[in-house]
Amino acid sequence: MKITLTRCTQLSLLLLSTCAGAAQAATYAYVSNADSADISVFRLDEASGALTPVQTLGVGGTVMPLALSPDKHHLYAGLRSKPYQVLSLAINPADGRLTQRQAAPLAESMAYISTDNTGRWLFSASYGGNQLAINAINPEGLAGEVRQVIKTGPMAHAIRSAPDNRYVFASVLGADAWLRLRLDAKTGQLAQDKAPAYALPEKSGPRHFVFSPDKRFVYLIDELDGKLHVLAFNQDKDTVKPVQRVSILPADFTGDKPWGADVHVTPDGHFLFASERTSSTLAAFRVDKKSGQLTRIGTWPTEKQPRGFNIDPSGNYLLAVGQLSPQMSVYRIDKTTGSLKSLGQYPVGKGANWIEMVKY
Template structure:
């Protein structure tokens, strides 16, 4: 019990990628009060021209933070995380040919995957033993606008093509760090597959459609890397008749609640995850304008939403019983924030 209690109270470091600011806001989120306080503004090393977004990724052990500059200098920077304060210290930079809109490490922390929206490729970069991401070692062409990439385990890696309405499933050779044998799952035309997440057990995959604001539920076979469509739901609020613009999707660590953000209605859609993995719509929560990125902390207590048009972040407390969200705090961050990662502090 004591560990669970301390975990409930642990403070969190919050890392926010500011696209037009070209820097990372580092904040401390109090485990007791759910309020934010600034720790650091870390400029991207040598930034001369910020990109339109600043994707982030954590190492599996939470010791390192990776950031992808889409402007100049284009490439991936590696930072060490101070486990007590959350402060960042720059460790290295690797130049890239492509601008990557999404990065993620493999489960071993030895490779960094990238999805290039502009370059129509997915990439694999080795990560050195000191944690520093190196230059790209493999590029795999995709249908237009690769937008998300993530491993399911040590066997497969999945990736999306927004322009091709395709979800790829690659075999991943962990020894060589290479992607092979892409299998494709074709989505209905105009879905615009963007981001996706697995349930905690790795048996379901939830895919967000940017262009139709849909969430597609798949049964997932981790042994073979194959998918079976189970359900499609909308994340649009009733009566919304604008152009859908889905952005981000997250699930609570206990797998009971799922949330998705939509940028033109500036809402979060919440869903209960049924025992069979299907989604039951709960509510639509008005939030920051243009909520391109949001995140759930590793303890499942807090959800942090970024307003790309407001340069602010809102912290919600997640009700573990109902999945409801209550506003705890709001803080100014950098210019055009779009990505958030969170780490428990010691």
């Protein structure tokens, strides 16, 4: 039986959790497991970094991209097996458990999903369908119908809104382009610029990207050449200028082809991490907060083929999964040096590929 939680019920649970005090604060990690068609839920001990299994939720399909609603009430999960769907999963802040509330069609098999800053619109990027799309999200936080589909060059890979929510940016791997699209936040319609916001070198293969916490820079990882781009972001014009291009490959890299995957910045903006799948490593960089430039700290081995990782909201821990590994690694981030210390490994499902984290 499917349980329906109203927005009031969710708010009440959140208030109860908040009133329990700092001692009851909790951080939860959500891992999508494509091949076992489920999502693993863990509670993170904020003092030790230890994980406690909370739930394994079967979703009935190849689950890959995940996205949190801005209000932290819902987790959205994209299914890349037919029928292509986005699931709206309510999060219980008292224990982190998920309850499926609604399933809605996606326009294609989507490699990436995210929401705008208001939580009214769900964006998606299709690698195989060469397109971007928008689904509406209703006032109850449930993703619904597809509102718009926009054709792109080959292999659209990621899509995120700008900090001001006026524009949306998208990476198109096969076109070596980072697109800018104006967002009408009232209607949920996107209008693409004629020229890319940033044109990359041929066969770079732009993949995932993040904005710095202070909104002054964009960090864009390539899939095909093992590079990471630092772009200065003009907050008034929503434009970028290249600042730096660095390698994410380990010094002893011996693979035939680089295979960049994911990138994240610590909440304080001091450190950046990137994953590389051929070498199964995590690269760490110190961020110069004035210039945005990166200085290499080191490289750490991690789970095999690390498609996804994430950093907890405190910035103390990094969690990483590998698509060819049955476990997830937890690391403590040294707040002074940015180095990683392995704390342990925990079983996850098959084909683990994405991690989202939330703190209540």
